[in-house]
Amino acid sequence: MSTPTPSTSPSVILTGDRPTGPLHLGHYVGSLQNRVAYQHDYQQFIMLADAQALTDNMDDTGKVHRNVVEVALDYLAVGIDPAKSTILIQSQIPELAELTFYYLNLVTVARLERNPTVKAEIVLRGFERDIPAGFLTYPASQCADITAFKATLVPVGEDQIPMIEQTNEIVRRFNRTTGRDVLVECKALVPEIGRLPGIDGKAKMSKSLGNTINLGASAAEITAAVKKVYTDPLHLRVEDPGHLEGNIAFVYLDAFDPEKAALAEMKAHYVRGGLGDSIVKKRLEVVLQEMLAPIRARREELAKDRGYIMQVLKDGTAKAREVAARTADEVKAALGLSYF
Amino acid sequence: MSTPTPSTSPSVILTGDRPTGPLHLGHYVGSLQNRVAYQHDYQQFIMLADAQALTDNMDDTGKVHRNVVEVALDYLAVGIDPAKSTILIQSQIPELAELTFYYLNLVTVARLERNPTVKAEIVLRGFERDIPAGFLTYPASQCADITAFKATLVPVGEDQIPMIEQTNEIVRRFNRTTGRDVLVECKALVPEIGRLPGIDGKAKMSKSLGNTINLGASAAEITAAVKKVYTDPLHLRVEDPGHLEGNIAFVYLDAFDPEKAALAEMKAHYVRGGLGDSIVKKRLEVVLQEMLAPIRARREELAKDRGYIMQVLKDGTAKAREVAARTADEVKAALGLSYF
The missing domain is CATH 3.40.50.620 (HUPs)
Structure with missing residues (x-):
């Protein structure tokens, strides 16, 4: 800022x-x-x-x-x-x-x-x-x-x-x-x-567009959302070179993955070819689950009172x-x- | 009403x-x-x-x-x-x-x-x-x-x-x-x-038009205002027949003169001819002074506290x-x- x-x-x-x-x-x-x-x-x-x-x-x-x-x-x-x-x-x-x-x-x-x-x-x-x-x-x-x-x-x-x-x-x-x-x-x-951006790749994450992941999302909701995350439509086979631009999985990883070095390596691998979307999404899911779990837990605790x-x-x-x-x-x- | x-x-x-x-x-x-x-x-x-x-x-x-x-x-x-x-x-x-x-x-x-x-x-x-x-x-x-x-x-x-x-x-x-x-x-x-209407004959009495008589007007202000009251511009000589329509002196008398019978007589005389504007205005002044004097007195008394x-x-x-x-x-x- x-x-x-x-x-x-x-x-x-x-x-x-x-x-x-x-x-x-x-x-x-x-x-x-x-x-x-x-x-x-x-x-x-x-x-x-x-x-x-x-x-x-x-x-x-x-x-x-x-x-x-x-x-x-x-x-x-x-x-x-x-x-x-x-x-x-x-x-x-x-x-x-x-x-x-x-x-x-x-x-x-x-x-x-x-x-x-x-x-x-x-x-x-x-x-x-x-x-x-x-x-x-x-x-x-x-x-x-x-x-x-x-x-x-x-x-x-x-x-x-x-x-x-x-x-x-x-x-x-x-x-x-x-x-x-x-x-x-x-x-x-x-x-x-x-x-x-939203999970669908639209410029804005917005409730009315239905492309959000809420802060209070359950573990299952996070899993379901990550599955829908928009990646690279040209990245059809694992061995194909992938693109990072507009790839929401990487946009989110950039925003939330604390392990920047590992992420840089993963990006290079993706661009080179040979890294499947499923691996990227698996990492994204881990990152989001880890980040949101304590928020959700605090939220649930607070909601009781x-x-x-x-x-x-x-x-x-x-x-x-x-x-x-x-x-x-x-x-x-x-x-x-x-x-x- | x-x-x-x-x-x-x-x-x-x-x-x-x-x-x-x-x-x-x-x-x-x-x-x-x-x-x-x-x-x-x-x-x-x-x-x-x-x-x-x-x-x-x-x-x-x-x-x-x-x-x-x-x-x-x-x-x-x-x-x-x-x-x-x-x-x-x-x-x-x-x-x-x-x-x-x-x-x-x-x-x-x-x-x-x-x-x-x-x-x-x-x-x-x-x-x-x-x-x-x-x-x-x-x-x-x-x-x-x-x-x-x-x-x-x-x-x-x-x-x-x-x-x-x-x-x-x-x-x-x-x-x-x-x-x-x-x-x-x-x-x-x-x-x-x-x-x-205003004292000048305009449809509305309004501060911005400068054609008002204020409730707190002094005796001298009332006298001055009555002098300016618009009457019948065609009523040039006392003996001429006068018109009531748009004649502000009579509009005000209609509104404020408590002696309705005398007013009716005065109106008939005016229309017939032989009644000067000065007589009408003299009556209007009496009516307004009598009506506003107690209001002004109360206003001055209240203003002290x-x-x-x-x-x-x-x-x-x-x-x-x-x-x-x-x-x-x-x-x-x-x-x-x-x-x-």
Whole structure:
């Protein structure tokens, strides 16, 4: 990942997930691992964006509710430590909606419509003309989430950079309009490791594409998934030279196999010819089983104590709310909306 | 005004003003008088829509802040009784922004753009393509204000009826989507007495047109305003027959002169010829001075005790917030956003 600029005050990270399904290896590589590392050096807020998830899940709100706990389990299972990171539930902090409300006055409809991320997602979700207003305006909501915690670093994929730019536009406009330095600009923190492809070879691992391996996957599910992993379609006989590019088995081994030297040897053998896919997949299975077994075990252990999970969420949300409420007070004061 | 349908549970009224300037005779005729009457028979919430006022006043937030107290003074001076009506400050109830946030998912951008009231106001304010998002989405905010208090009656002008329709669309969609009867539909309560024209004869009395007589106007200001009141431009000589139509002096006398018989006589005389404008205006001045003197006196008396005004606003807002918070809890529960 790109190295965040050091500053005198400790950097604040805002990150999170829309709780619409269990997290998978794609999340692990793209964000969870980083969060586990970040939490030692930064003040980190991790948001379960349940309110945000409703923008395109109004027809299945139960799914969002259920997955809040599932995603929280994933967080704790991979090593996010609630004593170091603040895990919060978005909908339980009304100040985030309040900030959104005010920020909507600082961005024009035309500007929102030009936002490349919003444009791409409108196409992706097939909204066409029937875009829910909450979807068009979600950059303002994202700006609220970021600025409420005065986050200076926001880990995002390349495709989300326009959202960060939009946030900073609103921040600058707010500070300029009110003549006060209330809000803080943020930087995108784009991980160096790109997106993990799906087991089918598609560019993105995604629940809706059915090409994921979940963090909580059982041993049998892992075995079944590895069997389906896309390799080299031209590698028909063992003795044929194989290709590494687009070969998901090797992409995953690159990402997860801790034995780099043995992996390099295996790659060379594969390219040379004489190494069957089944051997490669066998290694991949060992690697994934070894990596996921302790995560699954922690997850199962934690899942037995729902009370503990809820307490973690409650405490994190309360702590986060204090920060957000302070920002909302400052924002309202700057807008002349303080009376009592 | 149209008679509200009686129902088994007492009707709830939601009404209010954008605090962007002192209230004037137009407000008095169009709404304040009705509110004074309604408060005996209905549960009435009167909202100082300061947050809403920002949608087109981000460049002068101080104006909004100042006018919250001014408008509250106007309310109390005309006889709105804080023991009977609940006066609240919109920005101090975060649940209103919260409800807005969720309702934005229940209305499409295209639908908002088709709203005739929004369309007309976009033209009126000269926004063209640079419409602040908060302005386009304000029907969702209005829906939040109405539904937070489960208002069944909303006093509005004819031109605001599309806003009420939009609110009811969101209400129906929410109840249908969640399968719960949480939100309540409302009816527009359109006053029979139309809009009071400005002193210059323009259809609307409006601060921005500079054709108002404020409720707190001094005796000298009333005198000066009456001098400027538009009458009959064809009534050049006293002996000429005069016209009543569009004659603002008579429009105001119709609205405010308690001596109906004498007024009828005066009108006949004017139409016949032989009655000068100065006599008509003299009567108008007497009527307005008599009507506004006690309001101004109460206003001046109340203005001395800012602490009392702030206490009224604080108490009303606290009471209203309890109701709105209950609704927001129900709304979030229906959306599956309850956890602790």
